Amino acid sequence: MSTTTAMRPEPAATASSAPPMLEAVDVTRMFMVSQGFMKAKKPLHAVNGVTLSIRQGEVVGLVGESGCGKTTLARMLLGLMPPSSGTLKIDGQPLAGMKRRAVARLVQPVFQDPYSSLNPRKSVGSIIGLPLRVQGGVTSEDEKKRVHEMMELVGLARRLFDNYPSQLSGGQRQRVAIARALINRPRMVICDEPTSALDVSVQSQILNLLQDLRRELGLTYLLISHNLAVVEHMADRVAVMYLGRLVEQTDTDTLFRNPRHPYTEALLKSVLTPEPGLGVPDTQLGAAYPNPLNMPSGCRFHPRCARRFGPCDTIVPRPLTSAAGMVECHLYDDDVKKEAAA
Amino acid sequence: MSDRILTVEGLEVSLPVPTGTLNAVQGVSFHVDRGETVCIVGESGCGKSLTALAIMDLLPKRGRRVARELSLLGDPIVGVPEATMSDLRGNRMAMIFQEPMTSLNPAYTIGNQLEEALLRHRKVPRAKARERAVHLLERVGITAADQRLRQYPHQLSGGLRQRVMIAMALMTGPDLIIADEPTTALDVTIQAQILHLLAELQREFHMGLVLITHDLGVVARIATRVVVMYAGQVVETGTATEVFGAPRHPYTRGLLDCIPIPGKTKRGERLGTIPGMVPSLVGHIQGCHFAGRCPFTIDACTEADVPLTAAAGSAHEVRCIRADELMRSGFQIVESVA
Numbered sequence: 001m002s003t004t005t006a007m008r009p010e011p012a013a014t015a016s017s018a019p020p021m022l023e024a025v026d027v028t029r030m031f032m033v034s035q036g037f038m039k040a041k042k043p044l045h046a047v048n049g050v051t052l053s054i055r056q057g058e059v060v061g062l063v064g065e066s067g068c069g070k071t072t073l074a075r076m077l078l079g080l081m082p083p084s085s086g087t088l089k090i091d092g093q094p095l096a097g098m099k100r101r102a103v104a105r106l107v108q109p110v111f112q113d114p115y116s117s118l119n120p121r122k123s124v125g126s127i128i129g130l131p132l133r134v135q136g137g138v139t140s141e142d143e144k145k146r147v148h149e150m151m152e153l154v155g156l157a158r159r160l161f162d163n164y165p166s167q168l169s170g171g172q173r174q175r176v177a178i179a180r181a182l183i184n185r186p187r188m189v190i191c192d193e194p195t196s197a198l199d200v201s202v203q204s205q206i207l208n209l210l211q212d213l214r215r216e217l218g219l220t221y222l223l224i225s226h227n228l229a230v231v232e233h234m235a236d237r238v239a240v241m242y243l244g245r246l247v248e249q250t251d252t253d254t255l256f257r258n259p260r261h262p263y264t265e266a267l268l269k270s271v272l273t274p275e276p277g278l279g280v281p282d283t284q285l286g287a288a289y290p291n292p293l294n295m296p297s298g299c300r301f302h303p304r305c306a307r308r309f310g311p312c313d314t315i316v317p318r319p320l321t322s323a324a325g326m327v328e329c330h331l332y333d334d335d336v337k338k339e340a341a342a
Numbered sequence: 343m344s345d346r347i348l349t350v351e352g353l354e355v356s357l358p359v360p361t362g363t364l365n366a367v368q369g370v371s372f373h374v375d376r377g378e379t380v381c382i383v384g385e386s387g388c389g390k391s392l393t394a395l396a397i398m399d400l401l402p403k404r405g406r407r408v409a410r411e412l413s414l415l416g417d418p419i420v421g422v423p424e425a426t427m428s429d430l431r432g433n434r435m436a437m438i439f440q441e442p443m444t445s446l447n448p449a450y451t452i453g454n455q456l457e458e459a460l461l462r463h464r465k466v467p468r469a470k471a472r473e474r475a476v477h478l479l480e481r482v483g484i485t486a487a488d489q490r491l492r493q494y495p496h497q498l499s500g501g502l503r504q505r506v507m508i509a510m511a512l513m514t515g516p517d518l519i520i521a522d523e524p525t526t527a528l529d530v531t532i533q534a535q536i537l538h539l540l541a542e543l544q545r546e547f548h549m550g551l552v553l554i555t556h557d558l559g560v561v562a563r564i565a566t567r568v569v570v571m572y573a574g575q576v577v578e579t580g581t582a583t584e585v586f587g588a589p590r591h592p593y594t595r596g597l598l599d600c601i602p603i604p605g606k607t608k609r610g611e612r613l614g615t616i617p618g619m620v621p622s623l624v625g626h627i628q629g630c631h632f633a634g635r636c637p638f639t640i641d642a643c644t645e646a647d648v649p650l651t652a653a654a655g656s657a658h659e660v661r662c663i664r665a666d667e668l669m670r671s672g673f674q675i676v677e678s679v680a
């Protein structure tokens with residue numbers, strides 16, 4: 001096995017020389033949630049010490065179960081919500097001191113539900129042009145011209161300019177959302193489940209569009225998806241999240257060929273490709289659903305882990321980086337294994 | 343014939359809409375034998391759910407249902423009194439919906455609802471019903487079943503609720519289960535678990551299972567036979583191996599080309615697409631419903647309604663007048679022979 005070294009949470013060293021577009025170091029977000037009538041509020045660590053670096057022009061996939069903190073992380077990266085602790089940098093500048101508008105010029109979101117993310121009372125042209133009006137300094141003629149250019153870029157017919165979202169199909173709505181995200185020429189787009197609400201024949205059109213735009217505009221993407229086949233198709237690198245932490249991070253080919261974290265293994269087993277005869281695999285993932293308010297001791301994955309051993313329910317695993325990427329699991333920590341054997 | 347659980351022949355469902363009559367299901371036929379999993383697959387709006395609801399006689403109020411034959415275990419289930427239907431429902435055939443919250447009552451405990459599912463149909467003591475509820479909850483992978491029985495639906499996660507729904511569907515030991523998108527709202531890991539469980543239970547209880555989904559991956563992995571629907575019609579049907587191994591309808595083929603498959607499709611390469619939109623189902627569509635989007639359309643495709651026809655010597659059926667010639671040419675664009 002390759003040599004692994006424990007390290008403090010720092011952005012993983014990257015092979016490519018491209019400078020980072022986005023850097024998160026030990027980012028945490030806590031919410032106080034009430035557990036019911038008259039009960040004291042409890043802290044919920046939605047994101048719990050995430051360190052992630054995305055290079056310019058890179059596509060990073062972020063995967064993990066519902067509620068694991070993907071959207072919360074995305075909202076912080078977009079400057080829509082401050083972290084409780086940790087630092088965020090975008091294009092080399094600390095996000096903390098930046099104005100909302102300045103962040104919006106650099107990074108834009110595309111959300112999952114094209115039905116609820118568009119204002120039903122605004123026309124397509126007005127929705128796509130809104131970010132221009134927010135930034136200010138454009139004439140209405142300029143705006144119209146830019147909107148038309150964007151509509152062409154994302155494959156929306158001009159005649160839809162005055163239509164309302166309710167008159168569009170799901171795929172057309174997602175194109176509107178993408179046009180709106182791109183009109184200010186951001187450097188990076190965070191796509192949160194951009195195709196989950198769409199049929200496969202529409203999904204493939206949107207994925208092709210995202211690929212084309214990436215090439216044409218040199219965009220950087222963070223792609224959040226529960227569909228691992230989509231992530232495999234789009235991403236250069238994948239980060240796997242579990243209960244608020246990144247538990248594995250590596251390049252896409254390595255992750256799919258040689259998943260190391262037991263949770264990553266279970267995720268990969270769950271990918272049901274249209275290949276008959278393979279059956280539905282047993283993920284070996286216990287039914288015990290994690291409660292983020294009552295975090296398991298030691299490794300937070302241990303109640304569901306098929307490979308747990310001695311130290312797993314007492315010692316918190318640390319991030320281990322090597323040429324194979326980052327993994328947070330005692331199976332790869334020689335010190336902990338030696339200790340357990342002794 | 344004793345193994346035949348469900349027969350659906352020429353099922354039609356229509357609904358009045360402001361612009362006319364919406365023909366949501368147009369002559370759908372299929373059957374389910376004991377121990378079989380039949381998957382109905384197709385994109386949003388193609389008529390999958392209404393097909394299921396029509397079988398259960400649970401259509402929306404103004405929905406109209408017509409069928410040449412609709413029978414359960416050889417007995418017709420059209421034109422029977424509602425009392426008979428409501429006894430069959432939940433007893434001999436049960437349905438599992440996408441969002442379990444719509445079929446679980448938030449005001450009653452899980453235990454109460456599981457027991458009622460049996461007591462409604464059988465004269466057994468409540469203690470017996472409770473015993474079966476505990477047994478089935480354990481069977482569907484719910485630990486500490488005794489405690490769960492005292493909980494309310496909102497206290498469970500989506501995955502657990504769906505397990506409860508499956509247990510509830512099994513309370514009477516039905517012959518047929520119809521599951522409409524049972525895992526669509528769930529995480530992929532939970533989806534795999536629930537499907538694994540459904541497949542196991544189906545074998546163990548020797549039931550017929552109709553699984554409705556828009557996910558071709560799910561279908562390929564779990565189906566004995568596949569029914570592909572497009573715009574209200576069955577366009578292709580056969581075994582999973584036939585339909586996925588050698589798809590014969592341009593729509594089925596097109597759908598499969600849209601899906602990225604790790605290790606098969608190349609990263610960053612363009613995926614297949616099906617341009618255009620599904621036709622409106624209000625009124626009559628002349629000829630092939632897929633003609634407006636099909637890369638192989640010729641004049642003859644829209645001249646007359648296209649029947650579902652079998653490939654020689656098999657039950658692999660397809661609704662396309664050019665199926666044979668497309669198969670021979672390997673789906674290359676071929677000039678019309680006419």
Ligand SMILES: Nc1ncnc2c1ncn2[C@@H]1O[C@H](COP(=O)(O)OP(=O)(O)OP(=O)(O)O)[C@@H](O)[C@H]1O
Nearest residue numbers: 357364366385386387388389390391392393402556
């Ligand atoms: N109550 C209703 N009134 C009018 N039209 C309806 C009603 N229910 C369904 N429809 C229409 O009937 C057609 C088929 O609907 P159905 O729900 O069966 O499709 P589906 O394939 O299950 O779709 P989805 O995957 O989106 O659930 C659609 O065009 C739909 O809009």
Ligand SMILES: Nc1ncnc2c1ncn2[C@@H]1O[C@H](COP(=O)(O)OP(=O)(O)O)[C@@H](O)[C@H]1O
Nearest residue numbers: 031033046065066067068069070071072073292
């Ligand atoms: N505003 C909020 N208040 C309280 N809890 C929240 C809030 N936003 C998110 N959470 C909780 O944080 C966790 C992560 O949520 P989210 O980021 O939405 O996950 P995902 O996008 O992966 O589904 C969940 O347990 C969720 O319930």
Ligand code: SF4
Nearest residue numbers: 299302305312329330
């Ligand atoms: S640390 Fe232990 S419990 Fe956690 S993932 Fe690794 S083997 Fe499993």
Ligand code: SF4
Nearest residue numbers: 630633636643662663
């Ligand atoms: S009948 Fe014609 S239009 Fe319809 S699927 Fe076949 S080739 Fe295409």
Ligand SMILES: [Mg+2]
Nearest residue numbers: 067070071192
């Ligand atoms: Mg989310």
Ligand SMILES: [Mg+2]
Nearest residue numbers: 390391522523
């Ligand atoms: Mg449906």
